[in-house]
Amino acid sequence: MYGISARPWGYEVSLVRNGVRYACLFGYASYGGPRQALRRAQAWRDIIVKEHPPVTRKERAQTLRSNNRTGEPGVSSRLSAQGKPVAWLAKTYLGNEETLRTEFDLADWGHAARTLAIGERQRQLARMVGLARLHPAEEAIRTRLSPDDEAALPPKRSKSEIVRRNNTSGVSGVQFKTPRAGHPGYWVAITYTAGQGSVSRSFSVRTLGYDVARDMAIAERQQQLQEKTTGDGASK
Template sequence: MYGISPRPWGFEVSLVRNGVRYARLFGHASYGGTQQALRRAQAWRDSIVKEHPPVARKERAQALRSNNKTGEPGVFPRLSAQGKPVAWLAKTYLGHEEILRTEFELTDWGHAARAQAVGERQRQLGRMVGLARLHPAEEAIRQRPPPDDEAELPAKRSKSEIVRRNNTSGVSGVQFKTPRAGHPGYWVAITYTAGKGSVSKSFSVRALGHDVAREMAIAERQQQLRDKPP
C-alpha cells in the first residue's frame, strides 16, 4: 500500500513532501482492530496527499542540491585537465531522452560566460511544465472523492479504553487476580491518572460469585472513568 507499512502492532504512514516527512502510527489496539486501524491510516494518508500536492517540476528543478558548488542550479563549469574553468554550462532535464545543454566557452565569452549560462538555464526552465512525478497512486488518491462513511471512521481510543494483551476480562481496566494457588480470586477495577496515581477496588469471588464480582468490577470501572479528572 502506498505510504502505508504494516507493522506487528498496526500500521505506519510515512510520506515526504518538499523535504518534510509526514508520519503517524495507527495501532490495532488504539482503533479497535486491524481493519479499523487500516481505514484510519488510509484516510490520514489520503488527506496528506490531497493537502500537499507535488511541487511544480520547474520549482523542484530550481532547488539547490547539496553537491552544487556554483550557487546556481543547473549551471556548472567545465574544467580543463589542470582543473581550471574553460567553459560554463547550462543543463536541464526535461524528460526521457530530452536533455537541454548549452555551453559558453571562456575563449568566446570571457567573464560573461557564467552569466550567459545562468540566463540560458532560465530559458531552458521556461520549457519545463507540469508537476513533479510521484507514485502513480497519488493521482488516483487526489481525484478520489471522500468515502461516504468518512464520518463513521473509528476514533482513536484513549489509553484507558485500550484492552491490553494480558487482560482477562475483555474490558479495559478490569482484571481477574488470584493471590495464591487455590484462592478463588477476585475481580479488580483500576484506573490510572497521570501524575496522580491510581484508584482501584476489588470484588471477591468467594463472597459474590465469579459472574457477579466481574459485573460489579465492570460497573466500578465505568464509575471510575466518569469520576476521573480531565
C-alpha cells in the same frame, strides 16, 4: 502500501516533504483492531499527501547538487584538455527524453559566456511545468475523493478503553485476581486518573459467584469511567 509500514503492533505512516518528515503511529489496540487501524492510517496519509504536495519540477530543478562546481544549478563549464574553461553550458531535462542544451564558447563570448548561460538556463526552466513525481500512488491520492469522512472513521480509544494483553476479562480495567493458591479469587474494577491516582473495587467470587462477581466488576468499571468523565468535565 505507499507511506504505510506494517508493524507487529499496528501501522506506521511516514512521508517526507521538502526535507520535513511527517510520521504517525496507529496501533491495533488504540483503534480496535487491524482493519480500523489501517483505515485511520490511510486517511492520515491521504491528508498529508493532499495538504503537502511535492515541489514543482521547476523548484526541484533549481536545487544545487553536491557535485555542482559553478554555484548555478543546470550551468556547467566545459574544460579543455589542460583543465581550463573553454565554454559555459546551460542544460535542462524537461522529461519525455527531451533535454535542452545550449553552449556559449568563451572564444566567441568572452567573460559574458557564463552570464549568457545563466540567462539561457532560466529560459529553459520557463518551459518546465508540473509537480515533481515522487510515487505513482501520489497522483491517485491527490485527485480522488476521500472514502471516509471524519465521523465515519474509527475513533482513537483512550488509554482507559484499551484492553491489555494480560487482561483476562475482555473488558478494559477489569481483571480477575487470586491472592494465593486455592483462593477462589475476586474480580476487580480499577480506573486510573492522571495526577489523582486510582479508584478500585473488588467483588468476591466466594461471596457472589464467578459470573456475578465479574458482571458487577464490569458495571463498576463503567460507573468509574462515567464519574471520571464527569469529573474531568467539571474541572475544565
